[in-house]
Amino acid sequence: MNIxxxxxxxxxxxxxxxxxxxxxxQELGVYGTSAITALTAQNTLGVSxxxxxxxxxxxxxxxxxxxxxxxxxxxxxxxFSAEIIEAVTEELQKHSVQLVVDPVMIAKxxxxxxxQEAIHALKTKLLPIAxxxxxxxxxxxxxxxxQIETVQDIETAAKKILALGVQCVVMKGGHLEGExxxxxVYFADGAFFxxxxxxxxxxxxxxxxxxFSAALTAFLGKGYALRDAxxxxxxxxxAAISHPLNIGNGHGPTNxxxxxxxxxxxxxxxx
Ligand SMILES: Nc1ncnc2c1ncn2[C@@H]1O[C@H](COP(=O)(O)OP(=O)(O)O)[C@@H](O)[C@H]1O
Ligand SMILES: Cc1ncc(COP(=O)(O)OP(=O)(O)O)c(N)n1
Numbered sequence: 001m002n003i004x005x006x007x008x009x010x011x012x013x014x015x016x017x018x019x020x021x022x023x024x025x026q027e028l029g030v031y032g033t034s035a036i037t038a039l040t041a042q043n044t045l046g047v048s049x050x051x052x053x054x055x056x057x058x059x060x061x062x063x064x065x066x067x068x069x070x071x072x073x074x075x076x077x078x079x080f081s082a083e084i085i086e087a088v089t090e091e092l093q094k095h096s097v098q099l100v101v102d103p104v105m106i107a108k109x110x111x112x113x114x115x116q117e118a119i120h121a122l123k124t125k126l127l128p129i130a131x132x133x134x135x136x137x138x139x140x141x142x143x144x145x146x147q148i149e150t151v152q153d154i155e156t157a158a159k160k161i162l163a164l165g166v167q168c169v170v171m172k173g174g175h176l177e178g179e180x181x182x183x184x185v186y187f188a189d190g191a192f193f194x195x196x197x198x199x200x201x202x203x204x205x206x207x208x209x210x211x212f213s214a215a216l217t218a219f220l221g222k223g224y225a226l227r228d229a230x231x232x233x234x235x236x237x238x239a240a241i242s243h244p245l246n247i248g249n250g251h252g253p254t255n256x257x258x259x260x261x262x263x264x265x266x267x268x269x270x271x
Contacts, residue, residue: 002030003069004221005097006214007062007088008077008104009038009050009113015253016042016107016207017077023256024214024236030221033069035061037088038080038113044206044248046109052080055087062091073221075100075213078113082121089125098220101130101166102213103139108206108251119143128165132226134213135161137175151184158186170216170230174208181238185230194271195231197238204244204252211254212237235264242267 004025011017018034025032037058041049065071074097079085092099103122105114114122123143127133137148143164144157154171161169166188173182180196215236219229236259243258 002218002221002223003033003071004030004217005033005035005062005065005071005074006077006217007035007037007058007074007079008210009040009080010036011040011042011207013043013206013248013253015044015248016210020207020210020253020256021075021077021214021217024211025218027256027259028215028218028222028236030218033065033071035059035065035088037084038078040078040111040113042107044250044252046250047107047111047113050080050111050113052084055081055083058084059087059091062088066095071095071097073098073100073217075102075217076126077102077210077213078104079118079122079126080113081115082118085118085121085126089121089129093129098131098217098226099129100132100134100213100217100220101126102134102209103143104209105139105142123164127161130166131220132168132170132216132230133161133166134170134172134209134216136172136209140171154184155186158184162186162188168226168230172209172212174205183234185227193227195234195268196271197234197268200238200241202241202244203250204246204254205241206248206251206253208237208241208254211240211256215259231268231270234268235259238267239264
């Protein structure tokens with residue numbers, strides 16, 4: 001059995017965070033474990049409260065799992081504070097795992113899920129040990145200080161991120177405009193490719209980034225090569241966005257159960 005882990009915050013409404021990750025893991029046939037960094041009181045309209053775990057308790061969860069189970073791939077989501085990032089990095093450095101870092105910063109409703117002063121720790125501690133970083137455009141802007149408006153800006157920002165030590169960066173284009181949702185993938189060795197899929201006209205995109213990075217982690221845990229895992233994760237999120245559940249009064253969740261039933265072949269084009 002392939003065992004993977006998510007280190008992230010709990011979303012009480014189940015569309016993002018730990019809940020989205022575990023549903024995605026289950027759907028992709030890997031065994032999901034978790035370390036919860038924070039509880040959020042949240043629904044499809046927004047986040048109303050946050051209770052962070054201590055760095056010590058976050059690490060205790062990771063240690064309990066790793067002492068007993070053979071985890072091969074880990075993702076991080078909401079990490080909330082510099083103290084949690086530092087503690088998680090120190091612990092993960094002891095293990096040989098593929099690490100997907102989703103640099104969760106702001107929820108769709110505008111709530112801050114990462115303290116401003118934690119961005120330095122993300123860049124200097126966690127990124128150097130990461131296999132792949134999956135920022136959306138605002139997150140890439142925050143990490144690099146570059147205002148991203150053009151494809152050239154995306155490339156410049158990606159190169160700045162790779163210089164921090166991560167092996168690969170997926171610049172997610174969900175926040176851009178256009179008929180296609182385009183993600184651009186850059187590797188430290190200079191390789192590059194872009195993936196595009198039809199942009200679905202929907203407000204039900206709560207947890208898209210969490211779900212994409214969880215699917216990527218699951219495919220890495222199953223032994224896929226990094227490039228193939230990224231492409232298959234894009235298929236997974238496209239299926240999840242294309243088959244809406246239509247629940248809640250705000251930004252509803254994606255459908256984590258659509259991938260197996262949906263016809264995903266040909267939905268993602270590579271450039
Ligand atoms: N409306 C959409 N239609 C199709 N794909 C989308 C849509 N919105 C986001 N995506 C895809 O979902 C994934 C997550 O992207 P994004 O929404 O930018 O992340 P985040 O949730 O971190 O803001 C990316 O692969 C992106 O291209
Ligand atoms: C607990 C928790 N973690 C992460 C997020 C943000 O998830 P993301 O996938 O970036 O989705 P949106 O916030 O853009 O919908 C969250 N809301 N809660």
